[in-house]
Amino acid sequence: MHKELLIILLISSKLVIIHNLLIDCNKYSTTSRLQYYKIKSCHKSSASVIFWKRVTNLQECKEVARERGGMAFNFSPAEAQNLSKFYMPNCHVLACPQIGNDSTLTMDLAYDYYSAYGNWNVTQNATCIKAIGLFTLNADNQNYSQNILTCQSNSGDLADVTSEYRSTMLAQMLNTSITDWHKLAYVGLNDLFIEGAFTNSFGKPLVCSNYRAWAPGHPRSKHESEDCVTLDSEKLWRVVRCNKVKLRGVCEVYPHKPPRNIEGVPQNVSCGGISRRQYAKIKRCLEEKMIFRIYQNATRIDKCGLVNFIY
Known part of the structure; x- marks a missing residue:
């Protein structure tokens, strides 16, 4: 029996090694290009500005926002230049977009407000992590696949945690949002397809990331049925049985265009x-x-x- 188990473990480890060698991490190295949409003319957001610059046109402002990790920006078009001081920056890159509604946008004839997150309904109750994205926490304890479906029904998926900043910030979110003593939730990392070859919800293999946050003893090779990863408030990863363990899930909201002419x-x-x-x-x-x-x-x-x- 022990010999058969050893053979199975050796075969599994070789499959993981072959799988990792075949992966081209270069195709996962580039960040996705955020698309920005005009949400409201003649208004600006009072959200935190992370960078500002005087640009020649809207396209340049969009590129600046992407380079700086902005999720939204205020832009003053050429036709509005006479309504503001000519030497002032006309492109204000914002760390976070407006969430839920436009009630905090202020009227300003010189500016238009643009965001990568155009659907107010999708961003209800979302938490912004600067330069990363918007996140929500599912209300009910569910198994892994049920959490995925809940996230997808709200235009998202289980959150990526394959960087130190992401794990740290999402762990803080769990610490403040979950009142139970065990502050942990499902995240987008699993080895459901090949044992030991973990990938996130967006298909990126863990081998393409330098960051690991495994709790002591995890992942546990002797427990092959433990395929799904949780994150706790101490920013540690643990593997659990996907269908048996019911927890809340952290969703990462996809950027999205407005559903209609909301401006x-x-x-x-x-x-x-x-x-x-x-x-x-x-x-x-x-x-x-x-x-x-x-x-x-x-x-x-x-x-x-x-x-x-x-x-």
């Missing part, structure tokens, strides 16, 4: 496909086209007034 800017709609019998719909469509023409030819101040009137 209220008039759109150039087409009325051609509307039946003549739908008088009310035709009337509304023609009104929208008229407002769009007025908006296109308006001054910056008039545009701001029009947007706020519509919104």
Whole structure:
């Protein structure tokens, strides 16, 4: 019996070695390019500014925000330059986006607010970790797969912990959010496909990261059924049985575009496909086209007034 177990362990270890040798970590080394969306014209966020610069156009401001790890920014377009001091930076990179709603955005005719997180409903109750992203904690104790489904239903997945900063900050989040004495939760790390070859929720193998935070004795090679990883408030990783152990899960919210025209800017709609019998719909469509023409030819101040009137 002991001989058979030893053979199984040797085969498993060789599979992991071969798997690791075949991995091309270069394709996981580049960070994803955040996409930013205009959320509200003529408004700015009062969130913490991590960098500011005078740029020539919107695209340059987006690139600066990506380079600095910003999740949102305030930008003053050329048409609004006369509404602010010419020597002031017109690109303000923000550490965190607005969360839940736009109630903390302040009206400022010189700026527009952009964010990588455009759906207010998805960010409800989220916690921002600067330069990393938005995170939520599932309300109920569930097994690993149930936690994944809950995260995915809220436009996310179990959180990546394969860096010291991530593990440290998420451990602090658990410490303040969980009242139980055992402050731990499921995170996005498992070896469900190949024993010993851990990958995160986004497919990145652990072998491509230099950081490890295993608790003493973990991962436990003698317990092959323990495939799913938890993080505790001491920033330690532990493996548990995915289907048997029920815990809360830490979700990482995906960046996302707005579900609709939430900023209220008039759109150039087409009325051609509307039946003549739908008088009310035709009337509304023609009104929208008229407002769009007025908006296109308006001054910056008039545009701001029009947007706020519509919104």
